Amino acid sequence: MSNNLRIMKSVFSYDLLIIGGGISACVFASKYLQNNISKKIALIEVGRRLGGRSSTRISRKFKEWKLNHGAPNFNISNSKDNLLLKNYINQLLDNRFIEIDDSELINLGDENKLETFKKSKFYCGDSYRSSFSMGELSQKIIDFNNLRDKIDLFFGTFIVDLKFNNNRWILTSNNGDKFKSKYLICTTNFLLHKRSLKILNINQIPLRKAIPKNKDKNIDLLLNFLDKQSFIPRLTFLIYTKEKYSYKDFYSKKYRYFYLNRSLENKYKFERIIFQLQDNKKLGIVLHTKNIDFINSYINAKDEEFFKQGIFANFNELFSNNNSVNQLTCNEGISIMQWRASQPSGFAVPLSLQLIKKYRIGFCGDWFEGEGFGRIEGSILSALILEEKFKTHSNNF
């Protein structure tokens, strides 16, 4: 092959581009498409499928298993009775995309304090689960009203650079492909946040590079807020139990949640443990941890097998006298998912900075202010609000 051979890269042009394929992107896309059926739009996602942090592990090794390894379900507080959110959730219910999650919640260590526990940020308000898997929920939202063919989906495509030239956005992916559009929606804040510097090995945040300081005060404000936003790292351990593994008691609901109180969490390192009944009737178990020392010990572990045996040992000790949960054999399959940024924390971005008309760019996701901050509720609501703003303003910018 000649050294001069230039590998041709593709250039794609759209009216509107969406970066990210999480639930906020899917909600925005489906609402936007309903009103803009003739527009050419694309969604670009670095992962292999839709869902983002509310996605489902479909393993090549453990066929037929679908374990929700990010958010297992979601809760809606909506204490301000926002009609946009209320109507949207009702629509998801009416279409049977979601159902009320009536699964059992067990508070380990504080069994008598169920009321306090129900007020925790993942359980206040009404709890819902996907009628399918969490990943499929995002897919259903996009498919809704037969809209799937109206949007191009690019998977495995990592956007690494943003430019705004001649009133058009130009996005570059890590393999050199270019995506051009008039409007841009960013549902992840990765390209707006300093964590991108290390991961992309660059010296300027991509949005800052596209729009230099002092060009737009709202972009400057947005980046200032994000400079103060941090993230909770998490690990999730996915356990694929053996054929005969079951509960000790009779329990037929789809999920069962065990929440550890602070002292048990410190001892066993797990935050919550979710049993997920599979279509093939096997029981999957997903354990979450946000204990930093434990996460670091995993990152630095020289022997992953030894680390996994520690997980089984902790699980068996925690449930040794439990009336419902059986011991594991320690030969079950287990896979580990590392979430560098499972949820934003600290500063939330004001919703007033969601739409920057001068640059035809909009933002949504769980990193915006409100009671749904860091949760699916915030992702959905911010996407609905952004779409309303877009509807009102898109003829004027």
Ligand SMILES: Cc1cc2nc3c(=O)[nH]c(=O)nc-3n(C[C@H](O)[C@H](O)[C@H](O)COP(=O)(O)OP(=O)(O)OC[C@H]3O[C@@H](n4cnc5c(N)ncnc54)[C@H](O)[C@@H]3O)c2cc1C
């Ligand atoms: C382990 C865990 C447990 C959780 N538990 C709960 C819970 O119980 N209840 C609850 O409400 N919430 C929970 N959450 C939070 C919830 O999952 C998120 O709030 C929600 O899924 C965020 O959706 P989103 O669309 O805003 O963002 P995301 O799902 O993060 O979507 C953004 C997408 O953008 C993609 N992306 C990023 N950068 C680029 C790029 N440069 N190019 C292309 N694509 C890119 C990402 O891959 C991602 O798919 C949990 C999260 C985790 C990780």
